[in-house]
Every structure is written in C-alpha cells, then in structure tokens.
Amino acid sequence: MNAVGIRQVAEHAGVSPGTVSNVLNRPEKVSASTRARVEASIRELGFVRHGSASTLRAGHSKTVGLSVIDIGNPFFTDVTAGVEDVASDRGYAVILSNSAGSRSKEERNLLVLAEQRVRGVLITPSDEDPEPLDRLRERGINVVLVDHPAHRADQCSVAVNDVTGGQTAVAHLLSGGAARLAYVTGPLSIRQCLDRRTGAERALRGRPLRVLEMPAMTPRAGQQAAEKLLSEGDPPDAVFCANDLLALGMLRGLLHAGVRVPDDVALIGYDDIDFAAASAVSLTSIRQPTYQLGRVATELLLDECDNPGTHAHQQIMFQPELVVRESTR
Amino acid sequence: MNAVGIRQVAEHAGVSPGTVSNVLNRPEKVSASTRARVEASIRELGFVRHGSASTLRAGHSKTVGLSVIDIGNPFFTDVTAGVEDVASDRGYAVILSNSAGSRSKEERNLLVLAEQRVRGVLITPSDEDPEPLDRLRERGINVVLVDHPAHRADQCSVAVNDVTGGQTAVAHLLSGGAARLAYVTGPLSIRQCLDRRTGAERALRGRPLRVLEMPAMTPRAGQQAAEKLLSEGDPPDAVFCANDLLALGMLRGLLHAGVRVPDDVALIGYDDIDFAAASAVSLTSIRQPTYQLGRVATELLLDECDNPGTHAHQQIMFQPELVVRESTR
DNA sequence: AGGGAGTTCTAAAACGTTTCAATGCAGATC
DNA sequence: GATCTGCATTGAAACGTTTTAGAACTCCCT
Known part of the structure; x- marks a missing residue:
C-alpha cells in the first residue's frame, strides 16, 4: 500500500515534515539546496500528497x-x-x-x-x-x-441573450420570405425555451406563431414534431427549433417525407453544435460562444x-x- | 461559515460524537430512539459530513x-x-x-x-x-x-470485439455488392482503429483495402477524407469509417459532391451514436453496448x-x- | 565580545472524522 | 442477591497534512 507520507519524505531527506510541506506549498520559503533534496526524495519515494488531509487542515x-x-x-x-x-x-x-x-x-x-x-x-x-x-x-x-x-x-x-437569439432567428426566416412560422421547443418551463419564444414573438410583431412543445429536446422528439406538423393541415414554410438536436430530427423528418429543405420549408436551429454543419443539409443555427x-x-x-x-x-x-x-x- | 460538525450535532442531540458517527455509518448499531434524535439534530443544524476528514480517517x-x-x-x-x-x-x-x-x-x-x-x-x-x-x-x-x-x-x-466489428462491417458491404473498398480511420496507433482494420482485412481475404488515415476522428476530418477520396482517381464504391463522427463527415462530403448514398457509394460507420440514425441518409453502423x-x-x-x-x-x-x-x- | 537582523528550519498543535477498547446498564440465570 | 450476557454508548487516539511561534544559525555591525 501507499504508506509514504510527508513524514517518510522528511526522514529520507533529513528535514522536518514542516519543511516538506513548505516545499510543496511555498517553495520560495525554502533554500534552493534543501528544496532540491526534498524534491529528489519525493520523486524517489513516489510520494503523492494526500488531498483529503490537505483539505482538512487547510480548510478548502x-x-x-x-x-x-x-x-x-x-x-x-x-x-x-x-x-x-x-x-x-x-x-x-x-x-x-x-x-x-x-x-x-x-x-x-x-x-x-x-x-x-x-x-x-x-x-x-x-x-x-x-x-x-x-x-x-x-x-x-x-x-x-x-x-x-x-x-x-x-x-x-x-x-447568452436568448431573447435576442430567438428574435434573430425568426427575423432571418422572415427576411427569407417565410410567412407561416412554427416554433418547435422543449418544455416551456425551461427558461431558455421560453426566452427564445419571447424573442420569436417580438420579431413577429403580432403575426401568428405556431408553437409545438415537445417533452424532450432530442433528435427523436424533433422527428416526431416533423410528423406532427406535416400530418396536420396547412404546414409551415419555416420552422425554428429551440435547439439543434430538435432541428436535426426535424430535418430528417422533413426530408423523409419528401419535403425539400430549404425550398419547401426553411429550418433554423439553435446552439450551432458541430453536427449542425455536418448534416446533409447543413443547418442554419444561432451560435452561442x-x-x-x-x-x-x-x-x-x-x-x-x-x-x-x-x-x-x-x-x-x-x-x-x-x-x-x-x-x- | 459552516462551523457545524459532528461535534455540534452530538452536543445538540445529547450524545457523544462517536454515536453520531455510528448513526452516519452503521445505523444498525444505534437504538432506534437515539438514532431518530440524532437524525433530527442533523436536519435541524444542516450538518453536512466533511468528506475529507472522513476519507482521511477511514483511509478511503x-x-x-x-x-x-x-x-x-x-x-x-x-x-x-x-x-x-x-x-x-x-x-x-x-x-x-x-x-x-x-x-x-x-x-x-x-x-x-x-x-x-x-x-x-x-x-x-x-x-x-x-x-x-x-x-x-x-x-x-x-x-x-x-x-x-x-x-x-x-x-x-x-x-467490445473490434476485430469482429470490422469484419462484420466489411462483410456487410461485400454482401451488398461492393468491390472497391476504403477504410477511413483515425490514427492507427489507437488500438480500436487498428483492430477494426484487422477485422476488415479478415473479411476481405486478401482483396485490396484502401486505407485513409486521418489525424482526428471528427466530422470535419471525415469530410476532408471524402474530398480526398473523390479527388483521386478510381473512387471506392463502399466506405467503412472507423467511427460515426468520421462517417457523418464523409456522408456530407459525398452528398455535397453529388455522390449518391448508397447508390454510388455505400457507407458504414461505427458506434451507432444517436446522430447516426438522425442524419439525412440514416447511417448503417456497428452498434456497441x-x-x-x-x-x-x-x-x-x-x-x-x-x-x-x-x-x-x-x-x-x-x-x-x-x-x-x-x-x- | 555582544547583540541585532535575517534566514532557514523545527516542533507541536490543530483540522473533523472514524474506530475500538472500555464502560455502563438492563435483563436473564443461578 | 450475585453473576453473567449482550447491547448501547462513550472517550480518546489516530489519520496526514498545514500552520505558527519560535529555535538555531549566519552574518554583520558596533
């Protein structure tokens, strides 16, 4: 077992435990020669400081x-x-x-x-x-x-300002000519989801926004959301997803149903994760630092x-x- | 600050510190009534065990x-x-x-x-x-x-048996009619990459395998690999990627160049990550538990x-x- | 020679738990 | 009533560090 503590190091180096501690924590307090000797002993004995003892005594x-x-x-x-x-x-x-x-x-x-x-x-x-x-x-x-x-x-x-983010996303969709927008989101009890919706509404200035609240924020949920949107009448021509995982699922669901992206439906995600750029139709997204x-x-x-x-x-x-x-x- | 230790709890409950420790670590050693009293004190004082002291004394x-x-x-x-x-x-x-x-x-x-x-x-x-x-x-x-x-x-x-995995992947590609195979991998110094290649070669029984070793195992590297494979003459008709991140990048690279998947090039990844099922052309992969x-x-x-x-x-x-x-x- | 100022190191007391031998006590047995 | 048994609890030592006051030494000055 590991019976080598500060004590053994001290003995091996011919100094007191206190000095070893000083070498460890305030090397400048120790003369160069003893420091070297102690450090050699530490290496030689394979000493590893006992973090718990240290925390206990030091208080943090x-x-x-x-x-x-x-x-x-x-x-x-x-x-x-x-x-x-x-x-x-x-x-x-x-x-x-x-x-x-x-x-x-x-x-x-x-x-x-x-x-x-x-x-x-x-x-x-x-x-x-x-x-x-x-x-x-x-x-x-x-x-x-x-x-x-x-x-x-x-x-x-x-x-990161999520209201601005939602606003930017929807403004971008609008500038591309979108008219019937949907917001696909996770639980609105999550602040981020809520703020992004607020931003979206701000950009819309009163025009309608179809909100589809999913229980999870995963690709699977996104795909289900796509099926739902397409099965109901009057499908949107632009979808804003509260995160990229949802958006990737949405993308797959849309393509699978023969919907062209962005020609039939424009799509924007949120987070700009790596996979957003790598998906087959690369995903427009809101990047956060x-x-x-x-x-x-x-x-x-x-x-x-x-x-x-x-x-x-x-x-x-x-x-x-x-x-x-x-x-x- | 948090000056409430086992000692304060003991005092508050009218027992010795040792008993409090017993309540914490071997509740069955303590009579029901004192245990209840101690537990009440713990809650009341908001006591939180000092993990370092505990580790120090207990040795682990x-x-x-x-x-x-x-x-x-x-x-x-x-x-x-x-x-x-x-x-x-x-x-x-x-x-x-x-x-x-x-x-x-x-x-x-x-x-x-x-x-x-x-x-x-x-x-x-x-x-x-x-x-x-x-x-x-x-x-x-x-x-x-x-x-x-x-x-x-x-x-x-x-x-997980990576040799079998590589073998299964390539056997599957061969059974689909593939003739010119490429293996796109991360550094072959990584055992997993190496074993998967070994499996691939085993399935090929001496037929040639084009190996493209990338420095990283990311979507970006996969896309670069696609560009490389397509720019050289005689492109493969099936690609086995050492992981799904590479495969997703490869997929994007291929589609981007107008190559149809799987019609022109069949593609298989490794790991079966969530994103594999969610990509636009869903990805065949080797699932690991x-x-x-x-x-x-x-x-x-x-x-x-x-x-x-x-x-x-x-x-x-x-x-x-x-x-x-x-x-x- | 004596003493002051630095420097470098030491000794011993903490830190908050766990552990274990020892104590006390209640009930059972003779 | 004395002795034993078993259980619940106690008290004090120990875990391996850090920290602090101060001891020991060196150097320099008067």
Missing part, C-alpha cells in the same frame, strides 16, 4: 464542481471543455455531475459536492428555484451560474475563490450570432 | 475516477451515463476527467485522482503503456479498463472495492452488432 480544496443538465448534449460538452481547460491551468480539478434534468438528482449531486468541500460550483440550474444555491453559499461555497442570469446581485453569472461560456464562468469562479477581497461580482451576457447555412438558403 | 473515499479520451464524442457520453447511474446508486461520486487524447493530460489527471484518494479508476487508456496504471495499483487504487482489454490477468476490463459498457465496468470496479476478498477479476468482451440503415440499402 483545490476542486470545483460542475453541474450540467444533459451531458449528452454537445452544447454542454463544449461548456465542459472550457471549464476544464481553465480549471486545469490553475491547478484545480473538476468534479462533473449530470443532473439529467431531474431536480432530485441535482440536489443529490450538490450534496456530494458540498461533502467534498469543493471550492466552488458552476451550475446550469435545472429550474428557477434559487434555494439550493443559496444553501451552498451559506456553507461558504461560491456559486457561478452558467447559461442562466443570476438570481441576485452578489453572484456571478454568464449567460459555448466554449467561452465555460471559460469565462470558471475564471469568474476562481477569481472569487482566490481573491475574495477584491472580487467584483459580474453578470455577463453574451450576444448570440446567426450562422447561415443551406437550410435557409 | 466514496469516489471513483473516470478518465475518457474525448468527452465530446457521444460514445463516451453514453459510457459516462452508465457509469454515473451505477455509481450514484451505490453511493459513490464520479470524478470525470478528459484526457483529450493527450498522454500528458491523462497523466496529470490520474495524479489528481490519486491525490483525491479515489477508491478506483475507470479508464479508457489513450495509449498502450500499462505503466501509469500499474502505478495506480501499487497505490491501492483499483483499476478497470473500459473499451480496452486488460494488460494483465489480475485486472478487470470491459471491451455503450451504456452497458459503462454500467458493467462500474459494477466490476465497485465489487472489487467493496469485496476485495471474494472479487474475481474478469475480462469481459462484448460482441458488436450490425445496424442496417439507408446508407447501405
């Missing part, structure tokens, strides 16, 4: 938690990549947990994170209730909201952790961007 | 590490889902780390896991070197290989952790399965 760990809604959605994997890159650069480890849209799972995950005494938590909340997050804060765990505006002023958040979202959120969180005195809370709102491809040309 | 944590090669690949997100479900059921937390194909990143991540004193590690290794894994084992951290056969007999692994892979690997690992005495090491090999869709019909 070098880990942050990341809680996402659906790790299967490329949007969140991109965010995750951004988080990991920054955290890893600054010597923090990331504990990733997936709430899979379930509130109870999210709460259990947050409890685990609290037990691990993570330094902070990055979270895309699965609902609007601020209570679990406030509880974390009471315990001294910093919280940054990802893809969701902050509930309160003394909290950081990084989000996904990777940046993760990066910036993590930078805010770690700043809050490392400089609690000078840290200024920020609510950052990015603007989404239209990416035109074949599905609306 | 309730966490496992999961190290994957590319969290952006739906194959690995599916595996992750399986891992999470089992771990969560058994009270373990999962620390997810992404090696992004980089050996040095993998090593850094494993070090973090070792520092955290995870109980075990699930890993899809990014290369063939068993040394980092052996080092973990020396430190008493159990290791289960995922999607990779074990290096040694006293180690668990869960994999991805979610099961994660589940079974985790069950093996936790069995090894919880019953070190009776645990029998197993090297499990699943068989892949052909899923025929439009791209080869």
Whole structure:
C-alpha cells in the first residue's frame, strides 16, 4: 500500500515534515539546496500528497464542481471543455455531475459536492428555484451560474441573450420570405425555451406563431414534431427549433417525407453544435460562444475563490450570432 | 461559515460524537430512539459530513475516477451515463476527467485522482503503456479498463470485439455488392482503429483495402477524407469509417459532391451514436453496448472495492452488432 | 565580545472524522 | 442477591497534512 507520507519524505531527506510541506506549498520559503533534496526524495519515494488531509487542515480544496443538465448534449460538452481547460491551468480539478434534468438528482449531486468541500460550483440550474444555491453559499461555497442570469446581485453569472437569439432567428426566416412560422421547443418551463419564444414573438410583431412543445429536446422528439406538423393541415414554410438536436430530427423528418429543405420549408436551429454543419443539409443555427461560456464562468469562479477581497461580482451576457447555412438558403 | 460538525450535532442531540458517527455509518448499531434524535439534530443544524476528514480517517473515499479520451464524442457520453447511474446508486461520486487524447493530460489527471484518494479508476487508456496504471495499483487504487482489454490477468476490463466489428462491417458491404473498398480511420496507433482494420482485412481475404488515415476522428476530418477520396482517381464504391463522427463527415462530403448514398457509394460507420440514425441518409453502423459498457465496468470496479476478498477479476468482451440503415440499402 | 537582523528550519498543535477498547446498564440465570 | 450476557454508548487516539511561534544559525555591525 501507499504508506509514504510527508513524514517518510522528511526522514529520507533529513528535514522536518514542516519543511516538506513548505516545499510543496511555498517553495520560495525554502533554500534552493534543501528544496532540491526534498524534491529528489519525493520523486524517489513516489510520494503523492494526500488531498483529503490537505483539505482538512487547510480548510478548502483545490476542486470545483460542475453541474450540467444533459451531458449528452454537445452544447454542454463544449461548456465542459472550457471549464476544464481553465480549471486545469490553475491547478484545480473538476468534479462533473449530470443532473439529467431531474431536480432530485441535482440536489443529490450538490450534496456530494458540498461533502467534498469543493471550492466552488458552476451550475446550469435545472429550474428557477434559487434555494439550493443559496444553501451552498451559506456553507461558504461560491456559486457561478452558467447559461442562466443570476438570481441576485452578489453572484456571478454568464449567460447568452436568448431573447435576442430567438428574435434573430425568426427575423432571418422572415427576411427569407417565410410567412407561416412554427416554433418547435422543449418544455416551456425551461427558461431558455421560453426566452427564445419571447424573442420569436417580438420579431413577429403580432403575426401568428405556431408553437409545438415537445417533452424532450432530442433528435427523436424533433422527428416526431416533423410528423406532427406535416400530418396536420396547412404546414409551415419555416420552422425554428429551440435547439439543434430538435432541428436535426426535424430535418430528417422533413426530408423523409419528401419535403425539400430549404425550398419547401426553411429550418433554423439553435446552439450551432458541430453536427449542425455536418448534416446533409447543413443547418442554419444561432451560435452561442459555448466554449467561452465555460471559460469565462470558471475564471469568474476562481477569481472569487482566490481573491475574495477584491472580487467584483459580474453578470455577463453574451450576444448570440446567426450562422447561415443551406437550410435557409 | 459552516462551523457545524459532528461535534455540534452530538452536543445538540445529547450524545457523544462517536454515536453520531455510528448513526452516519452503521445505523444498525444505534437504538432506534437515539438514532431518530440524532437524525433530527442533523436536519435541524444542516450538518453536512466533511468528506475529507472522513476519507482521511477511514483511509478511503466514496469516489471513483473516470478518465475518457474525448468527452465530446457521444460514445463516451453514453459510457459516462452508465457509469454515473451505477455509481450514484451505490453511493459513490464520479470524478470525470478528459484526457483529450493527450498522454500528458491523462497523466496529470490520474495524479489528481490519486491525490483525491479515489477508491478506483475507470479508464479508457489513450495509449498502450500499462505503466501509469500499474502505478495506480501499487497505490491501492483499483483499476478497470473500459473499451480496452486488460494488460494483465489480475485486472478487470470491459471491451467490445473490434476485430469482429470490422469484419462484420466489411462483410456487410461485400454482401451488398461492393468491390472497391476504403477504410477511413483515425490514427492507427489507437488500438480500436487498428483492430477494426484487422477485422476488415479478415473479411476481405486478401482483396485490396484502401486505407485513409486521418489525424482526428471528427466530422470535419471525415469530410476532408471524402474530398480526398473523390479527388483521386478510381473512387471506392463502399466506405467503412472507423467511427460515426468520421462517417457523418464523409456522408456530407459525398452528398455535397453529388455522390449518391448508397447508390454510388455505400457507407458504414461505427458506434451507432444517436446522430447516426438522425442524419439525412440514416447511417448503417456497428452498434456497441455503450451504456452497458459503462454500467458493467462500474459494477466490476465497485465489487472489487467493496469485496476485495471474494472479487474475481474478469475480462469481459462484448460482441458488436450490425445496424442496417439507408446508407447501405 | 555582544547583540541585532535575517534566514532557514523545527516542533507541536490543530483540522473533523472514524474506530475500538472500555464502560455502563438492563435483563436473564443461578 | 450475585453473576453473567449482550447491547448501547462513550472517550480518546489516530489519520496526514498545514500552520505558527519560535529555535538555531549566519552574518554583520558596533
């Protein structure tokens, strides 16, 4: 087993445990020669610091938690990549947990994170209730909201303007000559879906919008939505999907039924995931700075952790961007 | 701050800290009445166990590490889902780390896991070197290989037979009348890519196979491969891609150039990710029991952790399965 | 020679749990 | 009433670090 602790290293190097700790945590406090000796011993004995002992004594760990809604959605994997890159650069480890849209799972995950005494938590909340997050804060765990505006002023958040995004999407469809629009969305209890609809309506200025609310935001649901739209009379000539997974399913459903895209129906998605550009009729979409979202959120969180005195809370709102491809040309 | 520890709970409930610990860890040792009293105090004070202190004293944590090669690949997100479900059921937390194909990143991540004193590690290794894994084992951290056969007999692994998979794929293409085959793959230093080629060659029994090795396994790389194949003379009439991301890019590249799929070129991918069924020409693919892979690997690992005495090491090999869709019909 | 200022290192006390031997107590047996 | 048995609870030690006050040493100045 791994019986080599700071104590053994100290003995091997002929110094006290305290000095070894200094080499580990404040190398500048130790003379070059002893430091070299200690470092050699560490390598030779294969010493690995006991993170728990360290956390226990120091009172805080070098880990942050990341809680996402659906790790299967490329949007969140991109965010995750951004988080990991920054955290890893600054010597923090990331504990990733997936709430899979379930509130109870999210709460259990947050409890685990609290037990691990993570330094902070990055979270895309699965609902609007601020209570679990406030509880974390009471315990001294910093919280940054990802893809969701902050509930309160003394909290950081990084989000993208979904109202603008919805508006841009629909304005683009209208400028292409669309007249009968449909919005295919996931549950409207999800803030993102709701905001995008609000944006869509704003662009329409009172003209009608057919809203089709699906229970999930997956390709399968998108395809079912296509079947539904086509089976009812008066099919739309333009469809705005609340995310690219829905849009890809919609695309497949339309093509399968012999509907030409974009000639018969123009189609626009949301998120601009990789697969959007790679689909057979490449998908027009609303791009979000996904990777940046993760990066910036993590930078805010770690700043809050490392400089609690000078840290200024920020609510950052990015603007989404239209990416035109074949599905609306 | 969170100054409420087991000590405060004990005081509040009028018992000793040892009893509180027993309520937490072996509730059956405590009489029903005191247990109820202690549990009430825990709730009332909002006590959260300090995981580090617990790990330090107990010598082991309730966490496992999961190290994957590319969290952006739906194959690995599916595996992750399986891992999470089992771990969560058994009270373990999962620390997810992404090696992004980089050996040095993998090593850094494993070090973090070792520092955290995870109980075990699930890993899809990014290369063939068993040394980092052996080092973990020396430190008493159990290791289960995922999607990779074990290096040694006293180690668990869960994999899928990639040679059979490659053979099945190419046999299917041949039975559809294909004569000029190409294999589009990622780096052949990756075992999976290599094995699938071996299987392909086995099905071909000496007939020629054009191998196109791309540096990445992404849709973009697949599209580039399509351009390359079409620009050279004598294009293939059937293409086998080493994964679905490549295949989706290939599909787009082919369609874009006016090549009909499957009429002009039959196409088969590997992994059967969700997007394979949702693409415009739905993709024939080799399905792997991805979610099961994660589940079974985790069950093996936790069995090894919880019953070190009776645990029998197993090297499990699943068989892949052909899923025929439009791209080869 | 004595003493002050730096520098480098040490010793010992925490951190919050778990564990285990020991204690106390109630009921059963003689 | 004395002794035993078994159960519920306690108290204190231990886990491997970090941290802090201060010891030991060196160098330099008067």
